[in-house]
Amino acid sequence: MSPARTDHVQIAARLEHAGLRPSAQRVAIASYVLATEDHPSADEVWNRVRVDFPMVSRATVYNTLLAFRDAGLLRQLVLAEGCVVYDPKTEPHHHFVDDDTGAIHDIPWSAIAVGKLDALEGIDVREYMVVVRGRAQSAAATKSRAKVKAKKA
Numbered sequence: 001m002s003p004a005r006t007d008h009v010q011i012a013a014r015l016e017h018a019g020l021r022p023s024a025q026r027v028a029i030a031s032y033v034l035a036t037e038d039h040p041s042a043d044e045v046w047n048r049v050r051v052d053f054p055m056v057s058r059a060t061v062y063n064t065l066l067a068f069r070d071a072g073l074l075r076q077l078v079l080a081e082g083c084v085v086y087d088p089k090t091e092p093h094h095h096f097v098d099d100d101t102g103a104i105h106d107i108p109w110s111a112i113a114v115g116k117l118d119a120l121e122g123i124d125v126r127e128y129m130v131v132v133r134g135r136a137q138s139a140a141a142t143k144s145r146a147k148v149k150a151k152k153a
């Protein structure tokens, strides 16, 4: 079997395990959205899937993403006003949103500690995440700052 074919068999099995019928369109959508490192919007998923499946409708993609979310395969996040994105990484992690590019990057759970959650009165916390907004420092800027620090020391 070709690698792509093997992937499709594995994805179909994963969908079935999640209680979803692995139709060809669902497998096509899943093979992108469950494997991506990005946090695509539904329209971005649609544009990607249409390359191989020109007949797939926007509504099918939207409904499939909601079915994946309901099955626990994806998380649906609102990280900017009016912008819903999908995240195949379902384990806890935080996010960084780049002011300049709008790009969304994962931050490992262990990198940020949120304190006093237990002290919140009257709230039974189900989940939380930190969304960090700002500008990514370019590698050059980081290096020159390190040099300045080194000179001062």
Ligand SMILES: [Zn+2]
Binding pocket: 039, 087, 089, 093, 094, 095, 105, 106
């Ligand atoms: Zn994420």
